[in-house]
Amino acid sequence: MLIRYLVTEILKLRRSLALILCLAAPTCVVILTTLMRLDKDGPVSLGMFGMTSAAFWAFAMLPLTLTALSVLLAQIEHGPRTWNYLLTLPGARPQLFLAKALVMLGLVIGMTLLLFVEIRIASAMMALVKPIDPAPAPFDLPTTLGKMAIASLLVAMLQLWVALRFRSFVPPLVFGIAGTFVAIAATSAKQGIYFPWLLAVNMLSQPERQDFALWMGGVGGLAVMLAMLVHLSRREA
Amino acid sequence: MSAALETSALTKRFGKAPAAVDNLSITVPRRAIYGFLGANGAGKTTTLKLVLGLLRPDAGSIRLFGKPRAEASARIGSLIETPSLYDHLTGRENLDIARRLLGLPPREIDRVLEIVDLDRSAARRRAGGYSLGMRQRLAIARALLGSPQLLILDEPANGLDPDGIRDMRTLLRRLPEIGDMTLIVSSHLLSEVELVATHVGLLHRGRLLVEAPLDQLRGDEAVEVATADPAQSARILIDAGFSVVTNRPANAPMLVTGAQPAAIASLLVARGQSLSHLSTRRQSLETIYHDQIGRAA
Known part of the structure; x- marks a missing residue:
């Protein structure tokens, strides 16, 4: 039954704004960072270019995209009130919500892959028009982006929970924007490491902070997902 | 079942x-x-x-x-x-x-x-x-x-x-x-x-x-009857064993229940009554609805 729910959740993404967002968000980051690099004189460090792109992604675009994505995914059902149909079907309700969570997770992984591919394409294109700085990259790009995706699971599930709980798109939007803004203020704070919206950014800092953020984001995300499944499955439509 | x-x-x-x-x-x-x-x-x-x-x-x-x-x-x-x-x-x-x-x-x-x-x-x-x-x-x-x-x-x-x-x-x-x-x-x-x-x-x-x-x-079908002399027509129908609703509003056609329109028409015409209106009607759902709501209130 979970497979059925998963397949239908994926089919619902056809022509949806959620899918367009997933294509647009990483592309925007790469276009912006590419323009910034091209604007500078001298050789281009591809390692730094990758790091700048990843930093933009983790700090601003990923949390804002998770906010918008959770809203758009939830509004696929809230907008036309399809819960009245979906929840009458025979089958376990937790599987329906689990399928939605897995699709959200899948889209985050998809955006991460797209970001990586686009950074590589942009790097190759820049090498054609600019001299390249041979200095090695300060970190392994695919590993870092992958860790960011895992660390963002906690925020992704918090956002999805709020978005599925409320029929209006305002509460999840306020929740996500507020989280991102608090994250900006908390960046330099000592306790900033614990703030869910900054967990992905921690992948660009010291290894011990990375490990902590990875665990908190991953395990915390799974715990929140379980709580969400229990809560939403018991709610009346 | x-x-x-x-x-x-x-x-x-x-x-x-x-x-x-x-x-x-x-x-x-x-x-x-x-x-x-x-x-x-x-x-x-x-x-x-x-x-x-x-x-x-x-x-x-x-x-x-x-x-x-x-x-x-x-x-x-x-x-x-x-x-x-x-x-x-x-x-x-x-x-x-x-x-x-x-x-x-x-x-x-x-x-x-x-x-x-x-x-x-x-x-x-x-x-x-x-x-x-x-x-x-x-x-x-x-x-x-x-x-x-x-x-x-x-x-x-x-x-x-x-x-x-x-x-x-x-x-x-x-x-x-x-x-x-x-x-x-x-x-x-x-x-x-x-x-x-x-x-x-x-x-x-x-x-x-x-x-x-x-x-x-909705109950049984009733027949609405209007004649030139309603009082005489009602007596004829009652004498013949038909059930006639008498407590009707003024000028409303007489109501006969439990009878076929054809039988009513042929009896009245045979007795020299001049028919001006003959139709069947049943209690509408709207009437039933308002009646029930009225009783509940």
Whole structure:
């Protein structure tokens, strides 16, 4: 039954704004960072270019995209009130919500892959028009982006929970924007490491902070997902 | 044979407000078209949501085809409140999603599209561009996937234009003929329900006022008779054993119950009475409704 729910959740993404967002968000980051690099004189460090792109992604675009994505995914059902149909079907309700969570997770992984591919394409294109700085990259790009995706699971599930709980798109939007803004203020704070919206950014800092953020984001995300499944499955439509 | 739906002392409250559904016991016989009537806020949708498992009852029980609700939920198709469709998908894609969730073969889509008379070119268009009538038909098509034995339609004619209402009526009448299907049609359009329902349940402030086959509720057919000399005509009919309703408003035609119009006409004409009006009439659902609501108040 979970497979059925998963397949239908994926089919619902056809022509949806959620899918367009997933294509647009990483592309925007790469276009912006590419323009910034091209604007500078001298050789281009591809390692730094990758790091700048990843930093933009983790700090601003990923949390804002998770906010918008959770809203758009939830509004696929809230907008036309399809819960009245979906929840009458025979089958376990937790599987329906689990399928939605897995699709959200899948889209985050998809955006991460797209970001990586686009950074590589942009790097190759820049090498054609600019001299390249041979200095090695300060970190392994695919590993870092992958860790960011895992660390963002906690925020992704918090956002999805709020978005599925409320029929209006305002509460999840306020929740996500507020989280991102608090994250900006908390960046330099000592306790900033614990703030869910900054967990992905921690992948660009010291290894011990990375490990902590990875665990908190991953395990915390799974715990929140379980709580969400229990809560939403018991709610009346 | 057990009923399609039986509720027993069903009760549902929202907060401290009076019960939305109060000790409700209804029985929907198999293969009936059950008109579930009541004003807005009477508790119709809440009852249907309880039957569908969208709400949990505070008290009482629900049995479907003799089994507890949860065991027979797969035998229900429904359209509650509005035709909830994915506007960014085509009609066919909407049905495909429901078909996959129910584990049905792809040919099931064509079957239900044919039943609701939605052509294939329309099914290839996005549901967001459908008229309300088409949306209702598509939502009913989705509810028909898997040939449910109980179809619950909440206000299916709401917001439709006259053509749409007529099409919906035709469709509802045809549905029980398609298979072993029972229909519950919730509505406040009494004239429409009167044209399709075989049974009626009337809800008022969460309580059931009356439940019966529609024919039984409307009573026997009466014949309205007007003549040049009503008093003489009435005496002739009473003497001949006809049942004449005498406490009628002034100038209203006389009402004769339990008789064929032809027998009344031939008797009166044979006795030299001059007939100016002869017609049959039954108690309308609207009359029954207002009568019952008036008594409850």
